[in-house]
Amino acid sequence: MVAIKMPVVISAEIANKFISRIYTDTGSEADIIYWHCLRTSLRHIHDRARRTNLKVSGLTGTPVNAMGRIRLEVVMGTFPLLRTETIDFTILEGTSRFNVLFGRIALEKFGAITSTAHAEIRFSTPNGVATIHS
Known part of the structure; x- marks a missing residue:
């Protein structure tokens, strides 16, 4: 039996x-x-964005100009298993069915372990280990 990775x-x-x-x-x-x-x-904070000359390359290898950078506070988990980190996001224009992408840097800040086989993410909090199901 093969596990389907989501x-x-x-x-x-x-x-x-x-x-x-x-x-x-x-x-x-x-x-x-x-x-x-x-x-x-997040229109209440979009004016905090800073300009950047950064280019981002995706799977196709075609570079895309970033619109800017913004530092935002992120809270993951549910009470009492919460953790807060500040993440520096690159702002991209374009179409995506997603709102945000957490890459390696954000996941490492949270100490998060992602399991595609279980469709979940786990990370430690001051009150224990939190699990978020996809």
Whole structure:
């Protein structure tokens, strides 16, 4: 029997707003927030973005100019198993069915272990180990 590996897509609180459709990608160097998410869900803080000359390359290898960078507080888990970290996101314009991508840097900050076989993410908190199911 072969286990079907599912992408791990979670929800978290970003800048005091509940954000769904966060794709966790252990192979990505970038932590990305898409402009459509800032413009709609996080419009109260989108003016904190800083300009950048950064280019991001995806699977196709075609570089995309980033719109900017923004540092945001992220809370993962549910009470009492919560953990808060500050993440520097690269802002990308474009179409995506996801709002945010947590790459290696964000996942490492949380000390998160992602299991595609179990479609979950685990990380330690001051009150124990939290599990978020995809």
